[in-house]
Amino acid sequence: MIDSLLRDADPARNLDPDASAQQAQALLARIVATPPRRASTVHRIAGYRSARRIAIGGVLAGAAATVALAAPLPWNHGAGTSSAAFAVTAGAGGAVRVSVHWDELSDPAALQTALDNADAHVRVRVQTDSDSTCPLGRVVGYSDKAVQWESPGSVDGGFLVRPKLFPRSGTFVLTVVMAPSGSIGLSTMPPGSPQIESWGASMIAGPVPSCS
Amino acid sequence: MDGDRERFEALFGTYYGAVVRYAVRRVGQDTSGEVVAETFTVAWRRLDQIPDNALPWLYATARRVVANELRRRSRAVRLGERLAAQQVDAVADHAGPLAESLRVQAALDSLSERDREVLRLSAWEQLPTADAASVLGCSESAYKVRLHRARRRVGLLLAASDANSQLEPEGGRP
Numbered sequence: 001m002i003d004s005l006l007r008d009a010d011p012a013r014n015l016d017p018d019a020s021a022q023q024a025q026a027l028l029a030r031i032v033a034t035p036p037r038r039a040s041t042v043h044r045i046a047g048y049r050s051a052r053r054i055a056i057g058g059v060l061a062g063a064a065a066t067v068a069l070a071a072p073l074p075w076n077h078g079a080g081t082s083s084a085a086f087a088v089t090a091g092a093g094g095a096v097r098v099s100v101h102w103d104e105l106s107d108p109a110a111l112q113t114a115l116d117n118a119d120a121h122v123r124v125r126v127q128t129d130s131d132s133t134c135p136l137g138r139v140v141g142y143s144d145k146a147v148q149w150e151s152p153g154s155v156d157g158g159f160l161v162r163p164k165l166f167p168r169s170g171t172f173v174l175t176v177v178m179a180p181s182g183s184i185g186l187s188t189m190p191p192g193s194p195q196i197e198s199w200g201a202s203m204i205a206g207p208v209p210s211c212s
Numbered sequence: 213m214d215g216d217r218e219r220f221e222a223l224f225g226t227y228y229g230a231v232v233r234y235a236v237r238r239v240g241q242d243t244s245g246e247v248v249a250e251t252f253t254v255a256w257r258r259l260d261q262i263p264d265n266a267l268p269w270l271y272a273t274a275r276r277v278v279a280n281e282l283r284r285r286s287r288a289v290r291l292g293e294r295l296a297a298q299q300v301d302a303v304a305d306h307a308g309p310l311a312e313s314l315r316v317q318a319a320l321d322s323l324s325e326r327d328r329e330v331l332r333l334s335a336w337e338q339l340p341t342a343d344a345a346s347v348l349g350c351s352e353s354a355y356k357v358r359l360h361r362a363r364r365r366v367g368l369l370l371a372a373s374d375a376n377s378q379l380e381p382e383g384g385r386p
Contacts, residue, residue, distance in 0.1 A: 002363050005370065006335035009316035011240075012233035019228035027249055028224050031256045032217055149242050201242060 087158070088114040096120040099150075099158030108176055121163035121170070123204075127177045127211045135209040136175075140167050142203040147172055166203065173204045175211075220256055227270055228252075230337070234271055237336055238278045250277045268346040271337065275329070275347060319369035327362035334359055 007013070018024065085104040088111070089097050096118045105111065112124040146165040150158050161172055177200075231251055235244035251274040255262060262269050320328050333344040345355040 002367050002370070003335050005312075005316050006320075006331060006366075009313035009320070010237065010336045011313075011317075012236045012336070015233055015236060017229040017232035019225045024224075024228055027252070028221065031224075031249075031253050032220060034253075034256070 086111050086114065088118050088120065090118045090120075091160075093162070094119070094164050095160055095162045096122075097158060097160050098122065102176075105176070119163070120161055120172075121166060122161060122172045122174060123208050125173060125175045125208070125211050127175055136173065136202055137204040137209050138206050139202050140170065140205045142167060142170065142172070146170075147201075147203070167205055169205050171204050171208050173202050173208055175200050175202070216259055220259055223255065223259075223262070223266055223270075224252060227267055230267060231270055231274055234274050234337060235278065237332060239281060243281065247274060247277050247281055265343070268339070268343040271333070271339075271347045272349070315373055316366075316370065319366050319373060322369050323362065323365055326358065327365055330355065330358045330362045331366060 019028075085106065086098070086100045088099075091097055096115070098115065098120065100111065108124045108126050115122045115124065143165060146162055146167075148160040148162075150160070166172065228248075231248050232244060235247035235251070238244075239247055251270060254273050254277070255266075255270060320331065323331070329348065330344070333339050333347060337344075339347065341352050341355055344359075345352045348355060348358075350358070
């Protein structure tokens with residue numbers, strides 16, 4: 001009886017991840033591109049993007065990569081803003097689609113501007129020290145229609161927000177934690193560039209405190 | 213090197229789904245990708261340490277990655293609060309079978325992490341005793357005792373919540 005109840009409550013009961021899917025194969029390729037037995041102290045691993053970072057970091061041209069991030073790409077699909085690191089586009093009914101390449105995001109403020117322009121009700125908070133606390137405010141739940149993740153099971157891809165379906169006075173908050181200087185975060189950018197160590201998402205009702 | 217790669221690709225192909233489900237069950241879908249990626253990254257680096265029966269090893273690795281992730285997130289963005297809040301909201305948004313599942317989830321959340329993990333490995337990963345004990349780093353007999361006690365505790369919690377739900381009047385979302 002207990003086991004049956006537990007099985008019914010399995011949040012992954014209907015999940016059938018496919019190892020041959022493009023996303024999984026991309027992950028596999030990134031991992032095997034790294035040396036199989038490295039000294040564990042070489043890099044701080046914050047996410048799988050770091051594997052790619054390690055693989056190409058030595059040959060990546062810093063100036064070219066910086067330019068690639070800084071140069072906005074033309075946006076041809078309606079109202080929105082995009083760069084190499086993110087894309088924000090307004091859709092029907094106030095919905096806003098957001099895609100972020102967290103490994104390439106070096107300017108969270110630019111993402112915030114794009115989100116504000118799209119009236120996405122999404123706040124990007126930057127925490128510069130992963131060991132400090134960063135008050136969230138009043139965390140509340142949200143339905144999967146209010147925020148719809150495109151790639152369940154992965155940090156890749158983006159999400160669709162429907163602010164009209166947010167809880168009352170709700171703001172969807174992305175907290176990005178910057179990697180300490182000199183360490184390797186999620187970024188594929190050259191050492192010395194601002195790098196994100198991790199990020200998280202929460203729905204906050206009412207005021208959203210800033211990280212200090 | 214080619215042999216290593218072939219073995220790892222086979223490992224990945226065989227167990228990717230299981231590791232994804234393991235991660236989703238513990239940290240949710242939006243964070244699970246990081247856990248999966250880091251688990252397989254560790255596996256790639258320690259390929260020579262992985263036994264033929266690789267799944268318990270992968271689960272044990274994923275378990276450590278999850279623990280690290282939750283510690284880090286609890287400092288950075290209070291992930292636990294977010295997950296708990298999502299569950300509360302989901303109760304308000306849905307009804308029927310989902311509410312029943314969430315009642316069970318709430319009972320699980322009331323247990324210690326050790327009890328939760330024992331129950332999850334048994335009911336969700338459906339691991340044999342030897343494999344589950346391997347994941348937890350304990351003896352089979354210790355695992356059996358833990359499982360028995362955890363089942364009893366969650367059973368009591370479910371019985372209590374069932375009794376409470378029958379006492380509460382139905383109400384809409386505020």
